[in-house]
Amino acid sequence: MLPMKIEDEIKQSAFKSEYQKAYINLVYTSGYLQQNQAAMFKPFGITLPQYNILRILRGQHPKPATVSLLIERMLDKTSNASRIVDKLEAKELVTRKQCPSDRRTVDVLITDKGLELLRQMDDLEGGKGTGITNLTEEEAAQLNTLLDKIRD
Amino acid sequence: MLPMKIEDEIKQSAFKSEYQKAYINLVYTSGYLQQNQAAMFKPFGITLPQYNILRILRGQHPKPATVSLLIERMLDKTSNASRIVDKLEAKELVTRKQCPSDRRTVDVLITDKGLELLRQMDDLEGGKGTGITNLTEEEAAQLNTLLDKIRD
DNA sequence: GTACATTAAATGTATGTACATATATTTGCG
DNA sequence: CGCAAATATATGTACATACATTTAATGTAC
Numbered sequence: 001m002l003p004m005k006i007e008d009e010i011k012q013s014a015f016k017s018e019y020q021k022a023y024i025n026l027v028y029t030s031g032y033l034q035q036n037q038a039a040m041f042k043p044f045g046i047t048l049p050q051y052n053i054l055r056i057l058r059g060q061h062p063k064p065a066t067v068s069l070l071i072e073r074m075l076d077k078t079s080n081a082s083r084i085v086d087k088l089e090a091k092e093l094v095t096r097k098q099c100p101s102d103r104r105t106v107d108v109l110i111t112d113k114g115l116e117l118l119r120q121m122d123d124l125e126g127g128k129g130t131g132i133t134n135l136t137e138e139e140a141a142q143l144n145t146l147l148d149k150i151r152d
Numbered sequence: 153m154l155p156m157k158i159e160d161e162i163k164q165s166a167f168k169s170e171y172q173k174a175y176i177n178l179v180y181t182s183g184y185l186q187q188n189q190a191a192m193f194k195p196f197g198i199t200l201p202q203y204n205i206l207r208i209l210r211g212q213h214p215k216p217a218t219v220s221l222l223i224e225r226m227l228d229k230t231s232n233a234s235r236i237v238d239k240l241e242a243k244e245l246v247t248r249k250q251c252p253s254d255r256r257t258v259d260v261l262i263t264d265k266g267l268e269l270l271r272q273m274d275d276l277e278g279g280k281g282t283g284i285t286n287l288t289e290e291e292a293a294q295l296n297t298l299l300d301k302i303r304d
Numbered sequence: 305g306t307a308c309a310t311t312a313a314a315t316g317t318a319t320g321t322a323c324a325t326a327t328a329t330t331t332g333c334g
Numbered sequence: 335c336g337c338a339a340a341t342a343t344a345t346g347t348a349c350a351t352a353c354a355t356t357t358a359a360t361g362t363a364c
Contacts, residue, residue, distance in 0.1 A: 018292040022299075023185065023284045029299045030182030033175065038322085049350065067313060079351055082314055087349080104312045104359045131302045132175045140170040143298050146291055147174075147181045150283045190352080201320065219343060231321055234344055239319080256329045256342040 036130045044121055045091070049074075049084050051121065057094060057110035058118055064107035066099070093117060188282045196273055197243070201226075201236050203273070209246060209262035210270055216259035218251070245269060 015021035037048060046054070056073045057065055070081045085108055088094040093114035099105045110118075135143065167173035190200060198206070208225045209217055222233045237260055240246040245266035251257045262270075287295065 018289050018296065019284050019287070022287070022292040022295045023282060025296050025299045026178070026185060026284070027182055029302055030178055032303055033178060035322095047349070068311090080314090080353095083350080086314095102312085102360075106313065130175060131304070132171050132178070134301050134304055135171070135174070135298065137170050139298055139301070140174040142294070143174045144170065144177050146287065146295050146298070147177045149286050149291070150181055151184055152283070152286050187352090199319070220341090232344090235320080238344095254330075254342080258343065 033130050033132070037124070040124050040130075041121075044117060046088075046093070046117070049079060050088055050093075053081065053084050053088060054093060054110060054114055054118055057108060058115060061110055061115070064099075064109040066105045067108065068105070070108065088114070185282050185284070192282075193273075196269060198240075198245070198269070201231065202240055202245075205233065205236050205240060206245060206262060206266055206270055209260060210267060213262055213267070216251075216261040218257045219260065220257070222260065240266070 015024070034048065041048060041051060052074060053070055056070055060069075067081050067085065070085070074081065085094060085096060089096055093111055095109045095111055096106050099107045132140065167176070186200065193200060193203060204226060205222055208222055212221075219233050219237065222237070226233065237246060237248060241248055245263055247261050247263055248258050251259045284292065
């Protein structure tokens, strides 16, 4: 993608305020990064949400995780973990079985195949090649401070 | 939402780098803002993409816009403008008719009802109440600079 | 211990995204 | 002119999101 200011990108000449501009810029940039990452994911046959679930499961491994725990740790908490696990199960990247002690809950466990896939994908982590590395380390830290403040 | 650093929000204790942290922070914050805005939109009966299309149409008014122009100006260029226009047409917020001079193209025009809805929604613009205003004007400008650099 | 509330997960429905394909129209080249 | 390439829009399919509802199991109050 060519270097462009947000004004040029969306062909809106004037923003009402620096705030509105920052807001739109943030949403736009996030979409840009997500598309970028989705493209890098394609060769591996899983989507970003599926990848996020797998990473949580790897963090738990060899312990299983319940669906509730997955929802709790997901970036987007309102999404539907059950159906994402469906897809992962179909690809044999996780197993799912009813937990004996509380039969309402389900133990989700990453398989060896799932762990191996994550190993192959580890190089993608950290936003390498996504544009975030256009920043200096100091600028990245500055960005983190600003974003944390927005969510305060 | 309570004030939290990104580490606490997603319960991941250690990031590999300031870059990875910034990447995840950006995606997470953008999702947070979008959910926030979606909630503000709900009383008006339209979604964020539908709102974005309407704003572009207001910018063109009283000239019509083709679907191609909508796609070109949309924040997410790969999404499906045709079907979003379907929804807006069903709500009588836009009209659609074949353009006589080039019958491949379609003239999409915002209706009076659509303009009136946007007027009611104008207060929502600028990210007011979305957390972006937790920043000072100077910080917002700083954020804009950083984001533009990411997309360079 | 039965009845009611709570919790965990799955399912239903509408919307949007991503990408491939289809259909109609216009353009352009021989 | 006639036909292939390009263009504009629409449609099909798979996946994800958002939110409401359902189903089953557990906990709790009486």
